[in-house]
Amino acid sequence: MPTAIDRHELQRLLADEQAQLIEVLPEAEFADEHLPGAINIPLKQLDRESAVRLDRADPVIVYCHDTQ
Amino acid sequence: MSPRAASRLESIGFERVYDYVAGKADWGSTGLPLEGANGSETRAGTHLRADVPTCGLDDRLQTVCEQLEKSGWDTCFVVDDRRVVLGRLGRHVIRTKENVSAEEAMTPGPSTIRPSARLADVVERMRRQSLTNLPVTTSEGRLMGLLMRGDAERALERLSS
Numbered sequence: 001m002p003t004a005i006d007r008h009e010l011q012r013l014l015a016d017e018q019a020q021l022i023e024v025l026p027e028a029e030f031a032d033e034h035l036p037g038a039i040n041i042p043l044k045q046l047d048r049e050s051a052v053r054l055d056r057a058d059p060v061i062v063y064c065h066d067t068q
Numbered sequence: 069m070s071p072r073a074a075s076r077l078e079s080i081g082f083e084r085v086y087d088y089v090a091g092k093a094d095w096g097s098t099g100l101p102l103e104g105a106n107g108s109e110t111r112a113g114t115h116l117r118a119d120v121p122t123c124g125l126d127d128r129l130q131t132v133c134e135q136l137e138k139s140g141w142d143t144c145f146v147v148d149d150r151r152v153v154l155g156r157l158g159r160h161v162i163r164t165k166e167n168v169s170a171e172e173a174m175t176p177g178p179s180t181i182r183p184s185a186r187l188a189d190v191v192e193r194m195r196r197q198s199l200t201n202l203p204v205t206t207s208e209g210r211l212m213g214l215l216m217r218g219d220a221e222r223a224l225e226r227l228s229s
Contacts, residue, residue: 001078002071003086013086034092036102059085061085061088063070063091065092066092
């Protein structure tokens with residue numbers, strides 16, 4: 001089950017564990033603004049093929065705009 | 069949306085999946101940088117003045133006024149020990165130099181904006197409401213600084229040129 005994290009844990013994972021940061025909003029919203037270092041894989045495109053970009057050995061953090 | 073994405077990643081074999089549930093709304097509300105076409109440069113938090121004076125509820129107005137005269141500021145925010153904004157001492161109150169506490173003199177609950185507020189929206193509001201500045205606070209209400217209308221207007225001009 002995925003682990004819900006807050007901002008502080010996100011920053012720790014990025015700093016200490018080379019976590020990969022993924023914004024899952026549509027491309028236009030990513031282009032508008034995104035967290036530093038994030039890559040964009042929109043939810044509708046998230047599958048085995050698009051996930052090839054990710055390293056399975058490192059943690060993966062996903063986010064969108066908020067809790068909606 | 070992110071919980072579904074996290075579950076999807078697990079379903080295709082990722083073992084260490086985390087969901088930053090509060091998302092970029094939370095990130096931006098604390099003043100942390102955002103990248104992109106409408107990233108931090110277009111947001112209020114990048115252009116605020118962080119050296120705006122503060123005082124506590126029990127501070128004497130006369131003492132605060134003396135300190136303000138030295139600093140050149142004509143406003144002061146009354147904050148608690150976590151820097152949460154409780155009130156504001158405006159220009160008129162500061163001129164009186166009455167022998168009262170900051171708590172007695174302040175205007176409680178001043179309007180604030182988040183650092184992630186779009187500069188264009190904030191300037192439009194300032195013009196409409198004839199405001200010369202607006203305090204910027206985190207989502208927890210902690211004072212980050214004061215956004216001056218002149219600074220915001222000049223930043224907008226730079227961004228549009």
